Amino acid sequence: MKFQILGPLELVADDGPVRIRGLRRQLLLANMLINVGQVVPVERLVDSLWPDDPPPSAVENIRTYVCELRSQLKTHGDRPRLETYPHAYRLEADAEELDVLRFSALVAAGEEALRQGDSAAGAELLGEALRLWRGTPLAGLELNPGMEARVAALEERRRSVESKWIKARLALGEHGDVVPNLRTMIYERPLDESLWCMLASALHSVGRREEALAACSDARTALVERLGLEPGPDLKQVQRAVLNGDEPVEPPGQAVPAAAAPAVAPSQLPGVCPGFVGRDEELRRIAELIAESEARAEDRVTVIALHGPPGVGKSATALAAATAAKPAFPEGQLYVQLGGSTDPVAPVDALGTLLSGFGSAVEHLPRSLEGRCSLYRSLLADRRMLVVLNDAADCEQLAPLMPAGRSVVILTSRRWLAGTPADANIQLGPLSSTESLDMLRGMVGDARVDSDAESAEAIADECGHMPLAVHVAGSRLSALPEHPLRFLADRLSQGRVLDELSVDDLSVRDRYDTSYHSLDEESQRCFRTLSSLDPHVVTAPAVADRLGVSVHTADRLLEQLVRQGLLISCTGGAAGEAVEYRLPQVLHAYAGELADEPATA
Secondary structure, three states, rough: OOOOOOOOEEEOOEEEEEEOHHHHHHHHHHHHHHHHOOEEHHHHHHHHHOOOOOOOOHHHHHHHHHHHHHHHHHHEOOOEOOEEOOOEEEEEEOOOOOOHHHHHHHHHHHHHHHHHOHHHHHHHHHHHHHHHOOOOOOOOOOHHHHHHHHHHHHHHHHHHHHHHHHHHHHHHHOOHHHHHHHHHHHHHOOOHHHHHHHHHHHHHHHOHHHHHHHHHHHHHHHHHHHHOOOOOHHHHHHHHHHHHOOOOOOOOOOOOOHHOOOOOOOOOOOOOOOOOOOHHHHHHHHHHHHHHHHOOOOOOEEEEEEOOOOOOHHHHHHHHHHHHHHHOOOOHHHHHOOOOOOOOHHHHHHHHHHHHOOOOOOOOOOOOOHHHHHHHHHHOOOOOOEEEOOOOOOOHHHHHHOOOOEEEEEEOOOOOOOOOOEEEEOOOOOOOOOHHHHHHHHHHHHHHHHHHHHHHHHHHHHHHOOHHHHHHHHHHHOOOOOOOHHHHHHHHHHOHHHHHOOEEOOHHHHHHHHHHHHOOOHHHHHHHHHHOOOOEEEEEHHHHHHHOHHHHHHHHHHHHHHHOOOOOEEOOOOOOOOOEEEOOOHHHHHHHHHOOOOOOO
């Protein structure tokens, strides 16, 4: 069986092409192939097949499609090619079967040949890899933003390989032969100064002096008009060689305008949040993923997503992990606040912030989203950098911000962004009792906590061990150093938790309001109903009984609350038992406030 995604989706068996019936079956297979060898969660497939409004039967439909595809795809060795996992699926294929894996293997071999100084073997292997491409990956399918980002990364990788292939051929003296390829590549990437350098050098090498000078002039026009940048020293050196009739210079290796390249590695990370505690397991997992990405041979972006309720400490955890990982990214670290939970930043503006880390003034950057996206991916294509995208709103906002190459992205969002493929989705929950008390100690001092440990524990409990709530409580106590801890513990226990958890511009209720009002009417009703249940054990049957709906409908509503960051998935449930969720205490109190209010969606 041959699978082809470097162009329109195609399957070819020994006896000829295999037709996959139906757009959604094709999309499901495309998702599995572009994530070959990885376990793909069902919710990501639902988001890809029904990006706007999934039907209640979405999960059942996917099970049906998987069964149908499994019968067409046969086996991989002695195992089903399309395997089922709890709430997920995985497809297996090797480099002889899937063109994108074959492409990666050939590129790795070609790059190794070039490193060994064998230009002929390198050019042959890279050329064979490029001949696998039949057009835009998965052309003709309506892809969601997450899949579009993966396709964009593949195309960026192809462009990088094309540049290396051209350089290898130039080293072999094939100057005239590569001119048509270079003109096509420049049409796609008019801001790539290295391509203009290679074109002018190639033309000069075969005696086409006027065309070489015209290429230098056209390059300057493109860079000045679209970037506000003069050509860098490499292109100027090529132009001087052409004007003086000197021997052609060796084509430069850089893939972006020299004037846009950073003099120093970008370092945009804010400092670690004061008083940060806990998250040892999550930080260890992130460190492992970063180490794995560094050891990986293939060029692929690693995406680590942190999700969880408002005020659970997603941003603080991301910054702590990023700061600890800085030594692994000497080429730089980028950071942007996306404002997804309050006032989402437009992708074009977010790219302006990221690109400013390279020393480019915003007024000199391309004005269009497409232009900034092209420059951003070119700058990161051959660099391994750490990119922190904090508080993302949705997949549409994220897609243009995903880099190419071997960078690592740490993103945070209240919402579970199933449409953005991630190597790991890490859900943050409340702190432990010990961690909450450690956080409180850091703000009010050991002496006050030790002198009234019972009140300190009561405060942490009423805060639901949520970092923001504990931080607000600690801030209030810090401003009243003579007050005993029982002062605030008593106030929190009198049913006014959300009123008390507010200081200056920090309000726990405001954070929850934003998420609640983004829900549809049915989901708001479901959330309010949670106030009547035990917050430590929430199940679909219990919610169904309260709402008067089917268990299936209740389960979908609870899943929606998890995706929006207003509920925490707890256990998978034993055979025959309902899946359990839990609601942090302070969120339970918030649901109680809303219990008698009408929906506001």
